[in-house]
Amino acid sequence: MDIDLITNVLxxxxxxxxxxxxxxxxxxxxxxxxxxxxxxxxxxLMGAVVGFIVTLTTGSLMLGFMLAIVAGMLMSMLFAAIAxxxxxxQVATGLALTIFGTGLSAFIGAAYVGTPxxxxxxxxxPYLSDIPLIGKMLFAQDLVVYLSFGLFGLVYWFFKSSRxxxxxKAVGExxxxxxxxxxxxxxxxxxxxxxxxxxxxxxxxxLSLAYTPLWAENMxxxxxxxxxxxxxxxxxxxxxxxxxxxxxGLASILNLVVQGLGYPVSPNLLAMMPYAATVLVLVMISSNxxxxxxxxxxxxxxxxxxxx
Amino acid sequence: MFIKLEPRGxxxxxxxxxSPLLAGLLTLVSGGIxxxxxxxxxxxxxxxxxxxxxxxxxxxxxxxxxxxxxxxxAIGLAVAFKAQVWNIGAEGQLLMxxxxxxxxxxxxxxxxxxxxxxxxxxxxxxxGGLWGLLAAWLRxxxxxxxxxxxxxxxxxxxxxxLYFVHGSFKDPDGYGFPASAMFGDSSLxxxxxxxTRMHIGILFAxxxxxxxxxxxxxxxxxxxxxxxxxxxxxxxxxxxxxxxxVAVVMIISGALAGLAGAGEVAGPIGQLIPSISPGYGYxxxxxxxxxxxxxxxxxxxxxxxALIYLGGELAQIELNLPLAVTSLFQGMLLFYLLACxxxxxxxxxxxxxxxxxxxxxx
Numbered sequence: 249m250d251i252d253l254i255t256n257v258l259x260x261x262x263x264x265x266x267x268x269x270x271x272x273x274x275x276x277x278x279x280x281x282x283x284x285x286x287x288x289x290x291x292x293l294m295g296a297v298v299g300f301i302v303t304l305t306t307g308s309l310m311l312g313f314m315l316a317i318v319a320g321m322l323m324s325m326l327f328a329a330i331a332x333x334x335x336x337x338q339v340a341t342g343l344a345l346t347i348f349g350t351g352l353s354a355f356i357g358a359a360y361v362g363t364p365x366x367x368x369x370x371x372x373x374p375y376l377s378d379i380p381l382i383g384k385m386l387f388a389q390d391l392v393v394y395l396s397f398g399l400f401g402l403v404y405w406f407f408k409s410s411r412x413x414x415x416x417k418a419v420g421e422x423x424x425x426x427x428x429x430x431x432x433x434x435x436x437x438x439x440x441x442x443x444x445x446x447x448x449x450x451x452x453x454x455l456s457l458a459y460t461p462l463w464a465e466n467m468x469x470x471x472x473x474x475x476x477x478x479x480x481x482x483x484x485x486x487x488x489x490x491x492x493x494x495x496x497g498l499a500s501i502l503n504l505v506v507q508g509l510g511y512p513v514s515p516n517l518l519a520m521m522p523y524a525a526t527v528l529v530l531v532m533i534s535s536n537x538x539x540x541x542x543x544x545x546x547x548x549x550x551x552x553x554x555x556x
Numbered sequence: 557m558f559i560k561l562e563p564r565g566x567x568x569x570x571x572x573x574x575s576p577l578l579a580g581l582l583t584l585v586s587g588g589i590x591x592x593x594x595x596x597x598x599x600x601x602x603x604x605x606x607x608x609x610x611x612x613x614x615x616x617x618x619x620x621x622x623x624x625x626x627x628x629x630a631i632g633l634a635v636a637f638k639a640q641v642w643n644i645g646a647e648g649q650l651l652m653x654x655x656x657x658x659x660x661x662x663x664x665x666x667x668x669x670x671x672x673x674x675x676x677x678x679x680x681x682x683x684g685g686l687w688g689l690l691a692a693w694l695r696x697x698x699x700x701x702x703x704x705x706x707x708x709x710x711x712x713x714x715x716x717x718l719y720f721v722h723g724s725f726k727d728p729d730g731y732g733f734p735a736s737a738m739f740g741d742s743s744l745x746x747x748x749x750x751x752t753r754m755h756i757g758i759l760f761a762x763x764x765x766x767x768x769x770x771x772x773x774x775x776x777x778x779x780x781x782x783x784x785x786x787x788x789x790x791x792x793x794x795x796x797x798x799x800x801x802v803a804v805v806m807i808i809s810g811a812l813a814g815l816a817g818a819g820e821v822a823g824p825i826g827q828l829i830p831s832i833s834p835g836y837g838y839x840x841x842x843x844x845x846x847x848x849x850x851x852x853x854x855x856x857x858x859x860x861x862a863l864i865y866l867g868g869e870l871a872q873i874e875l876n877l878p879l880a881v882t883s884l885f886q887g888m889l890l891f892y893l894l895a896c897x898x899x900x901x902x903x904x905x906x907x908x909x910x911x912x913x914x915x916x917x918x
Contacts, residue, residue, distance in 0.1 A: 286703070290887075330891060334898040335561065339642060339703065341894050343841060348887025354880030465880070473707045480701065516719040523711040527694070530705060535698040553563065 251380065257498075257505055258385040265497025266389075266396050267292075267451040267459065271475035272482070272489045273403045274447025279479055280407070281440035282420035284549040286342025287327050288448050288472030290349020295320040295452025297357040300463040304365050313392070313453045320449020321442050323349055328441045332434060335551045346472070354465045367461025368392065392454050399447070404486040416440055420545035423552040433552055448472065470523065477526045481533050483543035492529075499525040561902040571900045576846050576853070579892035580860070586888055596875055604874050605867035615866070617752025621824050622862035625650065625816035625833070627761035629840030630858055631768050632812030634849040636805045638772065640785040643806060645691060645706025646813040647837025648713035649684035653814025654821045655717050656683030658736055658828035661743040661821070662725060672742040677760075677818045684814015685807045687713065692806035696799040702806075710837070721830050736828040745823045757819035761858075764812055769851035781805060813837060834865065835883065842890045861886070 271288055278285050299316030303309055323345060331341040368390045377387040406413040415436055418426040423433045451471070456463050474496055482488035503518035534540050584602065591601035609615050629646040636643040657680035664672045691709060694700040718734075727737040745755040772778040784791040784801050792798060820832045843861050847853030868882030 326891070330895050334895055335902065336894040336898060340845060340890070343644070344887055344890035344894060347838060347842070347883060348891060351880050351883030351885075351887050355878050355884050358878035358880060470707070470711050473704065477704045477708070480704070514719055514723065516715045516722060520712050520715040523708040523715075527700070527705050527708045527712075530700045531694055531698040534700045537699050540699065553561070 253505075253508060255381055255384050257501065258382065259388065260501045260504065261494055261497040262385050262389065262393060263459065263497070264500045265494040266393050267454050267471055268475050268478060268496055269396050269490055269493035270392075270399065270451040270454065271448050271472060272478040272493055273399055273486065274444035274451075275475055275479050276482070276484060276486060276489060277403060277406070277416065277447075278440045278444035279548055280420045280484060280545055281416045281437045282423060282545055282547040282550065282552070283331070283437050283441055284338045284342065285324065285327055285331075285345070285441060285444055286339060286476065287323065287345025287349065288444075288475055289468055289470070290346040290353075290472075291320045291323040291445050291448035292349075292452035292455070292468045292472050293353035293466070294323050294349050295449030296456035296467060297353040297360075297452075297463055298449075299453030300365070300456040301357070301360060303457055304360065304363060309368055309457060312457050313450065316453025316457070317446045317449045320447070320452065321445040324441045324445020324448070325438075327445075328438050331551070332437055332441070335553055338549050338551070350466060357463045357465065360463045361465065362462065365457075365461050368458035390458050392450070392458055400486065400490050407486060417545075420547055423547055427552075437552075451475075474522060474526050477530050480540075481529045483533065483540070484545065485543075496522055496525065560905045561898070562905045564901055564903055567900050572848060572897075575896040575900060576848065576857070576893060578896045579846070579889060582892040582896075583885060583889045586892075587885060590884075591875075594877070601871070601875060605871055606863060608874075609863065609866035609870050613749070614752050617749055617754035618866055619859065619862050620748075620754045620758040622865045623858045624755075624757035624761040624823075625820055625836045626840055626843055626861050627758075627854065627858035628764055628816035628819070629813045629837050630843035630847065630854050631761075631764050631851060632809030633840055633844040634847070634851070634854055635768060635772070635781065636809040637844055637849055638785045639781045639801060639805045640788070641692075641695075641802055641805050642703045643688065643691070643706055643809050644703050644841065645688065645709050645837070646809070646840050647833060647835065648706065648710035649687045649810040649813035650817035650820075650833050650837045651710075651713040651717050652687040653680035653684035653811075653817030654828065654832045655713070655720060655817070656680060656814070657818035658725060658739075658821050659720075661739040662736055662828075664743055665737065665740045667740065668742050670742070672740070673745065673822070676739075676743045676822050677815060680814045680818020680822075681811040682814065684817060685811035687814070688806040688810020689803060692803045696802050717828075717832075718830055721828055725828055727827075734830050738827045739822060743822055744826060745819060753824050755819075755823045757816075757823050760815060760819065762855075764815075765851045765855055768808075772851070777801075777804065813840075839865075839886055842886055842893075845890065846893055864889075 271292060275285065275288060295316035298319035299312040302315045303312030327341055327345045330336045331338045370388055370390045372388040377383045407417065415431050418431060419433050419436045427433045452468065455467055478489060478492045478496065481492045500522045502521050503515055506513050506518060587605065588598035588602055592598040610619050629650060633643055633646055657676045660679040661676045664675065687709060691702050691705045694705050695702045721736065722734045725736045727735060745757055748754045748756050772781065780791065780796045780801055783794065784796060816836065817832065821828050825832060839861050843854060843857040847857035864885050865882055868879055871877045871881055872879050
């Protein structure tokens with residue numbers, strides 16, 4: 249292994265881990281408020297297709313990303329209306345969102361499959377990007393990757409030292425107690441879900457506008473689900489999410505590494521790696537029952553109705 | 557005046573039966589609006605979607621061809637869901653069933669025995685059952701959330717299937733296409749109705765529905781499953797073996813999905829190809845909910861879901877719409893169902909602002 253290869257692997261690792269990081273941060277906020285939204289995949293796909301179509305027709309990447317975020321938010325509000333507004337089962341509603349989003353995105357994107365666009369280009373920061381090994385990884389990425397660093401910092405700070413972060417945590421741990429303290433339980437949950445939706449939309453937009461600048465049906469390929477596992481893996485902590493996201497990024501580009509080194513391994517077996525790694529990691533984290541119970545937000549997935 | 561949700565003292569039985577019908581109706585109306593929005597005559601479009609596919613005997617046969625795997629997966633999922641085991645992995649279990657069934661069928665190419673077909677189907681059940689058992693084991697032994705593991709197993713199963721269909725199962729005389737050789741006649745499911753593709757798979761599905769119905773309503777294991785789902789602490793106190801129950805429901809639900817997969821490769825497809833299921837395993841989740849986890853409900857819901865698949869195919873041809881219209885309708889149906897289900901446990905109250913009312917009275 250020469251130094252160029254390692255530099256490029258590190259670069260690709262961050263790039264591949266970025267959509268996972270963004271979705272997982274959004275889902276983290278959502279889950280800490282006690283809402284389990286399994287619709288990540290559907291929201292991402294809607295973000296991806298809307299962002300792609302907007303950029304293709306207007307030529308503006310900026311507008312594409314903005315509307316990708318809006319699309320993700322709108323999808324999450326559909327979830328919120330049913331799961332929060334009507335107290336429906338969150339697991340089933342999230343699944344419905346994924347199925348619906350997969351269908352809707354494939355439907356509106358059908359005419360655009362295979363159309364190429366000019367995607368978001370990386371911006372190398374002078375001098376810093378020349379640092380050996382990590383320079384390219386940290387300072388020669390595109391704007392969304394830099395933005396994801398900022399979003400990570402924001403979410404980290406949000407839970408560590410902001411008042412609103414504390415409210416979100418209180419609502420997720422025990423909404424009844426939070427309610428009697430006068431905290432706005434439902435409003436907090438709606439906002440947390442909307443944030444999660446916006447992040448999923450952004451991550452989807454990243455896939456179709458930067459990572460592989462094209463639209464393909466189901467192009468998220470389970471990343472929304474991996475992100476859900478990532479939150480469990482990170483025991484609901486932002487600092488571990490960034491670590492996990494890049495770890496999975498690495499697992500996903502393993503095929504490139506192996507091919508780069510010239511080993512003849514089936515691409516189909518290598519494509520399995522991120523999913524297998526997810527299962528492995530889930531098993532490792534969850535097997536300590538006491539610990540995983542301690543970290544899981546107490547009210548996660550349970551509907552809250554002030555009168556019940 | 558504003559609307560408020562008020563909990564009912566007791567879940568409404570009639571509402572739990574009405575809700576799927578209401579959801580179906582709402583989907584129909586939304587579908588009509590959706591077609592009109594796209595510039596089609598809504599009535600004509602809905603006729604193409606829901607009636608035209610089953611206007612003749614061939615269409616009815618196709619309906620059964622589609623309904624069989626959906627019903628098998630959904631009735632299995634119902635068992636798991638009843639026990640509050642969230643098996644989202646019917647798709648992967650179906651694929652593993654199809655894969656293992658193909659492995660056996662390819663060994664039996666020239667065997668002309670009555671036993672070839674049962675062997676193929678049983679290995680399908682084995683493949684799906686073991687794939688389900690793996691998730692059960694990870695949950696009971698390592699406490700790993702089965703929603704996430706079964707989803708991951710869906711992807712892993714897909715890539716395993718692709719690995720074999722591009723690799724050792726590929727037909728050497730197939731000009732490099734990723735597909736196995738056509739199975740021998742003795743490994744194929746016989747046709748039930750002449751001039752259609754309807755095969756005996758639908759009979760297996762109906763049999764499974766009846767067997768599961770009897771199991772859930774009449775057997776001790778069915779009772780244990782229901783108690784586990786309603787109150788896991790009560791199940792523990794009663795001394796039911798929790799781990800074994802989770803394993804049993806996952807094996808049942810995986811084996812039935814595996815049978816569905818075997819029925820696809822040994823039925824309408826007749827060989828192993830990269831895509832043996834257009835998401836039957838995911839559609840089955842909707843069917844299980846729509847059918848209220850009840851065998852009779854699941855029978856009707858499977859037929860409806862099969863019709864949506866056929867309608868989507870016909871709409872693609874006649875209305876020039878993308879095939880994704882199928883999953884769009886599926887998602888819509890589940891959304892409406894979940895929304896309507898609210899009225900099982902809650903009633904809507906329209907009340908005038910309370911304060912002003914009290915003030916007026918005093």
